[in-house]
Amino acid sequence: MNYNAHNTVPELFSSMVFNDGVMRERLPKDVYKSLRKTIDNGKDLDLTVANAVANAMKDWAVENGATHYTHWFQPMTGITAEKHDSFISPTADGRIIMEFSGKELIKGESDASSFPSGGLRATFEARGYTAWDPTSYAFIKDHSLYIPTAFCSYGGEVLDKKTPLLRSMEALNVQVLRILRLFGDTTTKRVLPTVGAEQEYFLVDKTLYDQRPDLIFTGRTLFGARAPKGQELEDHYFGAVKPRIAAFMRELDEELWKLGILAKTKHNEAAPAQHELAPIFATVNVATDHNQLTMEMMKNVALRHGLVCLLHEKPFKGVNGSGKHNNWSITTDTGKNLFEPGKLPHENAQFLLFLAAVIKGVDEYQDLLRLSVASAGNDHRLGANEAPPAIVSISLGDELTAILHSIESREAYPGTQHVNMEIGVNVLPTFPKDTTDRNRTSPFAFTGNKFEFRSLGSQINIACSNIMLNTMLAEELKQFADELESAEDFHRSLNKLIRRVIKDHKRIIFNGDGYSAEWREEAARRGLSNYPTTPEAMIHYVDEQNLKLFRDHNIYTEVEVRSRRDIILETYCKALNIEALTSIDMVKRDIIPAVSAYVSKLTNGVLAKRTLSASIPCTAELDIINAISSLEDSTYQTVCELERVMTDLKRVDANVIDLAFYYKDQVIPVMEELRTYVDGMETMVSSEFWPYPTYADLMFRI
Ligand code: ADP
Numbered sequence: 001m002n003y004n005a006h007n008t009v010p011e012l013f014s015s016m017v018f019n020d021g022v023m024r025e026r027l028p029k030d031v032y033k034s035l036r037k038t039i040d041n042g043k044d045l046d047l048t049v050a051n052a053v054a055n056a057m058k059d060w061a062v063e064n065g066a067t068h069y070t071h072w073f074q075p076m077t078g079i080t081a082e083k084h085d086s087f088i089s090p091t092a093d094g095r096i097i098m099e100f101s102g103k104e105l106i107k108g109e110s111d112a113s114s115f116p117s118g119g120l121r122a123t124f125e126a127r128g129y130t131a132w133d134p135t136s137y138a139f140i141k142d143h144s145l146y147i148p149t150a151f152c153s154y155g156g157e158v159l160d161k162k163t164p165l166l167r168s169m170e171a172l173n174v175q176v177l178r179i180l181r182l183f184g185d186t187t188t189k190r191v192l193p194t195v196g197a198e199q200e201y202f203l204v205d206k207t208l209y210d211q212r213p214d215l216i217f218t219g220r221t222l223f224g225a226r227a228p229k230g231q232e233l234e235d236h237y238f239g240a241v242k243p244r245i246a247a248f249m250r251e252l253d254e255e256l257w258k259l260g261i262l263a264k265t266k267h268n269e270a271a272p273a274q275h276e277l278a279p280i281f282a283t284v285n286v287a288t289d290h291n292q293l294t295m296e297m298m299k300n301v302a303l304r305h306g307l308v309c310l311l312h313e314k315p316f317k318g319v320n321g322s323g324k325h326n327n328w329s330i331t332t333d334t335g336k337n338l339f340e341p342g343k344l345p346h347e348n349a350q351f352l353l354f355l356a357a358v359i360k361g362v363d364e365y366q367d368l369l370r371l372s373v374a375s376a377g378n379d380h381r382l383g384a385n386e387a388p389p390a391i392v393s394i395s396l397g398d399e400l401t402a403i404l405h406s407i408e409s410r411e412a413y414p415g416t417q418h419v420n421m422e423i424g425v426n427v428l429p430t431f432p433k434d435t436t437d438r439n440r441t442s443p444f445a446f447t448g449n450k451f452e453f454r455s456l457g458s459q460i461n462i463a464c465s466n467i468m469l470n471t472m473l474a475e476e477l478k479q480f481a482d483e484l485e486s487a488e489d490f491h492r493s494l495n496k497l498i499r500r501v502i503k504d505h506k507r508i509i510f511n512g513d514g515y516s517a518e519w520r521e522e523a524a525r526r527g528l529s530n531y532p533t534t535p536e537a538m539i540h541y542v543d544e545q546n547l548k549l550f551r552d553h554n555i556y557t558e559v560e561v562r563s564r565r566d567i568i569l570e571t572y573c574k575a576l577n578i579e580a581l582t583s584i585d586m587v588k589r590d591i592i593p594a595v596s597a598y599v600s601k602l603t604n605g606v607l608a609k610r611t612l613s614a615s616i617p618c619t620a621e622l623d624i625i626n627a628i629s630s631l632e633d634s635t636y637q638t639v640c641e642l643e644r645v646m647t648d649l650k651r652v653d654a655n656v657i658d659l660a661f662y663y664k665d666q667v668i669p670v671m672e673e674l675r676t677y678v679d680g681m682e683t684m685v686s687s688e689f690w691p692y693p694t695y696a697d698l699m700f701r702i
Pocket residue numbers: 194195196197198278279280281282327328329330337437447449450
């Protein structure tokens with residue numbers, strides 16, 4: 001750690017980032033100006049400027065201990081990828097100098113064939129390239145200069161998550177500006193979505209982790225009886241942080257601050273051994289890079305403390321899983337948050353128009369939002385009775401909902417102020433912000449000046465959801481702008497439009513308990529989608545209205561959408577394949593042998609007693625032998641069944657969709673059944689014989 005070189009947090013902060021301050025200090029004035037234009041307005045960078053930037057970056061990086069550089073990108077694996085090249089370059093006299101050219105900065109060649117492409121990339125064209133994204137600052141980590149980049153095939157097809165994210169930001173920018181102009185704003189030049197991603201995670205002891213093949217291979221416990229204590233006492237949420245965890249959190253903060261990540265809040269979460277970190281929000285592109293780095297740092301720093309950070313969505317059955325809350329808003333380059341209700345009549349009208357666009361967008365593209373968070377791990381949360389449900393809806397809070405009702409019905413708003421809701425004329429009644437944020441069961445909540453999308457799984461790249469959010473909003477605003485730009489009377493048309501949207505799309509608004517069975521029924525009556533699992537959600541990616549959305553806003557071609565669907569389904573299948581094989585292995589090689597050994601010990605005890613005297617009671621042993629043996633039998637039958645199902649799978653002449661449904665319908669139920677028998681045995685077998693650390697060990701011994 002360089003921490004000692006920097007005594008205060010402000011000195012430490014961003015010390016490993018080639019940020020604006022460093023650029024201004026180190027670049028010739030005209031070079032700095034051209035680069036700024038590229039960053040702010042997306043202007044192309046010419047090679048002389050790139051050369052100057054590259055050289056300054058290299059000097060700065062070398063001074064700060066770097067020997068290598070890497071183009072850092074976000075392929076469809078969900079994690080980041082990097083390949084390191086050193087700066088060394090030989091001289092005629094047999095020595096080396098440190099060199100880095102503009103060309104190397106701007107574009108990198110990469111072998112694309114080892115990254116998932118969903119059949120996009122023909123094998124004869126295995127090359128891909130990475131292109132510098134100057135809107136996210138370069139940084140130093142582990143003696144390498146990291147250059148954030150986008151990743152494409154040579155044919156230009158996108159192979160990553162950053163390219164479509166940048167495209168969606170641009171699409172949104174175009175349409176928001178049209179709306180702002182309608183409201184007389186002539187000064188705003190650019191708008192950017194901002195995101196703060198709250199990250200949940202578990203920490204477990206490394207020595208215990210190492211004894212669990214399921215944690216090692218799948219990131220979650222495939223077996224494990226509940227501990228006597230779970231989260232029912234609610235004593236962990238916001239509880240005092242244990243010293244060992246506090247030391248981890250402190251070091252994590254320092255590492256993140258060095259990388260310019262605005263780590264702000266840390267606390268214990270609901271489940272034992274669960275914690276959360278929240279940053280201050282940033283432009284979505286940067287927030288995405290920062291969230292990927294945060295997850296990586298969590299894992300690395302945990303290891304230094306003898307801990308393992310679990311980012312799986314559901315490491316433990318019976319206690320809360322981990323998610324990510326995606327707080328999303330739109331900010332202008334003049335510093336205005338467009339989801340802020342505002343106080344002046346025209347601000348209110350504008351806010352209501354953006355709100356209407358979000359309502360309409362979430363209603364029309366609920367399937368896209370749902371599938372943007374789909375994964376084998378997240379199915380354990382969304383499909384079950386925790387976290388947000390698989391049904392997408394918006395909670396606006398009672399006050400704002402009442403306001404929308406007044407607008408729709410033209411009745412006066414019944415609040416304290418009795419306001420007539422003619423939009424653009426009257427001020428929105430002020431409503432207390434905190435009433436909007438109380439419903440923690442909603443997947444998509446308005447929280448005063450931003451929307452909080454809460455369905456994301458803990459491991460997912462947040463780009464996925466934000467591509468959907470930005471693009472759907474761009475589409476709605478495009479429709480609104482088309483209608484309003486040609487309107488004769490702007491205010492009348494605005495009123496009409498907002499009223500119409502509320503009327504047509506209010507079914508998506510729900511402020512009640514999202515976990516309840518009643519809501520599932522009510523949502524079905526309202527015609528909202530409910531896809532509890534990944535395959536059920538993913539098949540809607542290629543629905544015509546979704547393809548059209550991506551086509552119209554230049555985000556993806558149809559081929560690209562299909563490839564993305566296939567990659568996500570392939571990943572789902574692979575995750576379940578590993579889980580099934582790990583289950584079989586654990587049961588056959590560890591669990592059944594351990595149980596048999598224990599039963600034979602009990603049996604020998606009974607026999608020994610009997611040789612002493614026939615009248616010594618053996619009821620306890622015999623009952624236990626009986627109960628365990630019967631569970632052991634069921635375990636054996638079921639593991640054989642699981643093996644059979646996995647063998648049959650090879651015979652499913654499958655496209656990836658059939659295969660994914662096969663895992664969902666045939667494999668998962670058998671794995672779940674198997675687990676019930678194994679967990680039953682765990683509660684009866686002597687702890688001395690049980691081959692794995694228990695839930696109590698994992699969650700409470702830390
Ligand atoms: P909580 O959701 O836990 O009540 P807050 O609402 O204060 O906490 O903030 C949660 C997250 O929302 C933080 O990461 C914060 O940076 C982010 N956030 C706040 N304002 C905005 C905004 N305008 N755009 C995007 N994210 C924001």
